[in-house]
Amino acid sequence: MLLLNEYHEDISKLHVNMMKRRSYYIPFVDTNEALTVKDRNKQNNFFSLNGKWKFNYFNSLQLIKEINDINEINFPTTMEVPSVWQVNGYDYNQYTNVKYPIPYNPPFVPKDNPCAVYQKEFDFKISPEKYDYNINFEGVDSCFYFWINGTFVGYSQISHSISEFDITPLLVNGKNTITVLVLKWCDGTYFEDQDKFRMSGIFRDVYILKRAKSRILDYKVIPTINVLDKEGKISVEILSTIGNPNIKYTLINPNNDKISSGNIENNNLQIDIKDIELWSAESPSLYTLLLETENEVIKERIGMREVKIENAVLKINNVPIKLKGVNHHDSSPTKGYVVAYDDLILDLKLMKECNINSIRASHYPKSPIFYELCDEYGFYVMNEADIETHGVVELYGKGYLDNYNMIADDKIYENVIIDRIDSSIVPFKNRSCIFMWSLGNESGFGVNFESGAKYAKELDTTRPVHYEGAYYASKERKNDFSNLDVISRMYPSLEEIEDYFKNGIDKPFILCEYAHAMGNGPGGLIEYDDLIQNHDEFAGAYVWEWCDHAILIHESEDGKKAYGYGGDFGEENHDGNFCVDGLVYPDRKPHTGLLEYKNINRPIRALEFDQANKKVKLKNMLNFTNANEVLDINYKVLLDGEVILVDKLILESLNPQEEKWYKLNISELPVGIITILIESSIKYDHSLYKKGTILGHDQFIIKNEATNIESVNKLTQITNDEEKLNVEESINKIKITNSRLTYVYNKNTGTFEFIESLGEVFIDNPLEFVIWRSPTDNDRKIKNDWIEAGFNQITTYVYNTEIKEYSNKLEIVSFLSLIPPYREKVVDVTVTWTIYPCGLINCNIEANKNMKTPYLPRFGVELKLNKSYENVNYFGFGPYENYIDKNSSCYLGRFNSKVSEMHEDYIKPQENGSHHFCREVSINNNSGKLYILSENDFAFNASHFSIYQLTNTSHNFDLNEENFTYLIVDYKQSGIGSNSCGPDLPEEYRLNEEKFSYNFYLKLIV
Secondary structure, three states: OOOOOOHHHOOOOOEEOOOOOOOOOOOEOOHHHHHHOOOHHHOOOEEEOOEEEEEEEEOOOHHHHOOOOHHHOOOOEEEEEOOOHHHHOOOOOOEEOOOOOOOOOOOOOOOOOOEEEEEEEEEEOOOOOOEEEEEEEOOEEOEEEEEEOOEEEEEEEOOOOOEEEEOHHHOOOEEEEEEEEEEOOOHHHHHEOOOEEOOOEEOOOEEEEEEEOOEEEEEEEEEEEEOOOOEEEEEEEEEEEEOOOOOEEEEEOOOOOEEEEEEOEOOEEEEEEEOOOEEOOOOEOOEEEEEEOOOOEEEEEEOEOOEEEEOOEEEEOOEEOOEEEEEOOOOEOOOEOOOOHHHHHHHHHHHHHOOOOEEEOOOOOOOHHHHHHHHHHOOEEEEEOOOEOHHHHHOOOOOOOOOOOOOOOOHHHHHHHHHHHHHHHHHHOOOOOEEEEEOOOOOOOOHHHHHHHHHHHHHOOOOOEEOHHHHHOOOOOOOOOOOOOOEEEEOOOHHHHHHHHHHOOOOOEEEEEEOOOOOOOOOOHHHHHHHHHHOOOEEEEEEOOOEOOOEEEEEOOOOOEEEEOOOOOOOOOOOHHHHOOOOEOOOOOEOHHHHHHHHHOOOEEEEEEEOOOOEEEEEEOOOOOOHHHHEEEEEEEEEOOEEEEEEEEOOOOOOOOOEEEEEOOOOOOOOOEEEEEEEEEEOOOEOOEOOOOEEEEEEEEEEOOOOOOOOHHHHHOOOOOOOOOEEEEOOOEEEEEOOOEEEEEEOOOOEEEEEEEOOEEEEOOOOEEEOOOOOOHHHOOHHHHHHHOOHHHOEEEEEEEEEEEOOOOEEEEEEEEEEOOOOOOOEEEEEEEEEOOOOOEEEEEEEEEOOOOOOEOEEEEEEEEEOOOOEEEEEEEEOOOOEOOEOOOOEEEEEEEEHHHHOOOOOOOOOOOOEEEEEEEEEEOOOOEEEEEEEEEEEEEEEOOOHHHHHHOOOHHHOOOOOEEEEEEEEEEOOOOOOOOOOOOOHHHOEOOOEEEEEEEEEEEO
């Protein structure tokens, strides 16, 4: 039989013939290569096996189990390595979050276990008398068996783990063959139930290393620092060797000057450093350590940094820090789990530009290249073990949390947990960017994680240990949390967090997940940031998550991309679009949520504006950098949304965390609405930044007059030559005319159904009162209450309409209710429409909400215009979509746009494109312009998609632009929040007032 032993269902055999794990490194042949070659693919000791492999896919392992010899398998096609087979036409894509993709029956997996056999022939020259040859697999999902030249070598699992094997005795000079059998499922599948598409294959690099017979195997590098004296030490411990090599060392500082060298005696070394350059996310200075033996050189780039906790405060280099973090899955819309160097650079560049300084490696270790890049470019990384057993909460009859700890507290799985923690720490223990170890994700708590935390401390005493699952520890056992160094939570409400600090905490507090960034969101970030800034013990938080996980289905000729999510690939069990929950789209185009998060984490904050003295107080939010060294500060003064002054502010000096007043070059402020906009940008090209990249802004809004923009009084002034209005009333209609206008009012709807001025037809469809919005992903829970209350089927019942004629105007007053079918009314409305002879219309609404119903999605009036009305100008918050709890990325100004450009094209269509805090909006075509003005703030949407098309369409590629422009003038909308996976929307952001009113003017220009 091909498989004499079926290790993939035997938890006592997690790895077979695998070498003991070591620190990750690729040995160089000499110091010259070590100092000049940066790409490991160009190192002489590195032999890549990436590329085209022969390939044969089988729907079931049963189909090949009876084969006696691996050489009997034929190969009808090829497959690129690295890759996953689901995005290459084999098997099917499946997205699940909590649910296991297989029946729960550990350690067994289904008999029909999809698998694939890979084979590659390669020419290789060997010198076994001088060198050993080790093969490395950096990532294979879910497990693999492999053979060299027909001889079985070994087995390994843990998908996101480096597996290394000695293949020296099996290689021959000339042609060699490697054959790998990859299984979709193994007993490890029960420990890899992360929120992701389930994919299979050799998805990371495979390579052979040539190793000297006498060599270093493993070592540990520990930097310590004395910040006050600017001194430091680098301690090197050689943990294991082969052949008792003589070891020399060289240390080079960040300026490429050799500052120390010599021999390492007794496998230990301590190097003293004067005038150290510290490593941080802001200034990632790296020293270079060379460990040289007779035929090899190992290079380590070392950041002089120290992590510690004092009085429940997390510190780097003795300075309290705030983690501005994201959770990062490996995900590509075309390659699945395969993330190449250029993909990582793109992600890290975007993160830097958006003020993100920390990454949680959710929920497994990354490729080694990732950590090298984070060392180089400066990110604080929480490295996480490849452990998640979340699916146990879905087992029938036991209750969601009652069985959460069943694997975590079952001693039979202790070695599995320990092995996975080992694989996340040992290879990466020398990486400066890693400041904390995480034991895994969403796996409950029990004896196995107590052992795991203790083991992590034995491996490394220099970094804190994190595990959020401790929150779910059973209250019926005595739990040992002594080796966990932080309090970690996911998605708590603001009130829950405040309770922690009221009750007192003895460890730093971290939100390892919060602000679920699904679809249009997240909202409410500023309130969380206020808590982070106000409590020293609150170390920071990580948004869930970085990117939308979705698979590219097709791309049209005009570049429109169609993405699929759970359920789009014929799979029966899935979790829908819950994977589309990132700050960026699959192609890394930023969501507006990322821009929101960016400004929340801006490096400079303008705290106060002294209007009398024209001064602004700035605070440098950086921890280690004088703002003047890296940032430019510019400011603009806007009058009624128009820029009237642009100038630069000279910082001179603003030390880390320092607050200082600065004088602005502003004379007396004119009458109107004044916006003072303060922007910070990158001063020079460096690292991943480009000069001029704007990193954030603050604004101060000063109202120097009682009314807004142009005085509403001017709009209502009537001249002597204004032609009076004629009124014709029938049972259902009121027709208002004069020589310039024709308006038709529908007494059954309480709105106008026709508006024409000077020959231009502005309205040819009834205006509507609207309370429904296309539910956002963050409305996924409350929308059921909304639907139950009938908000999506609202009808209008008008009780009475009155006409009041005056010498200079006409008033139409309707008393009505908004009522869904088979439900009680939701809102009582008194609407007064005032029409002036010049054509101006004023709408005044007094509303009384039925407080038995849920809070409203919105309240507004929808105008259905011809699609030709495309050009939009507004005075309000822009330029991005914004809401009552999602507006930090925007500022008050005057903006021009197109209706088609205001649509935010979420993969799952939903409410989008609103602009709050507006005073004026105009929309025009080539012949007419429609103005909406108000004395008070309002919100508006302009779209070529109706609310109901957005509501009833599952994918953006199925949307069809309609022959209308839908303009909705909202009193307000409820906030966005993050209730797709977070807490309920706070009361302050709900539209749930018993009485409210709003008023706007409709002005027509031809």
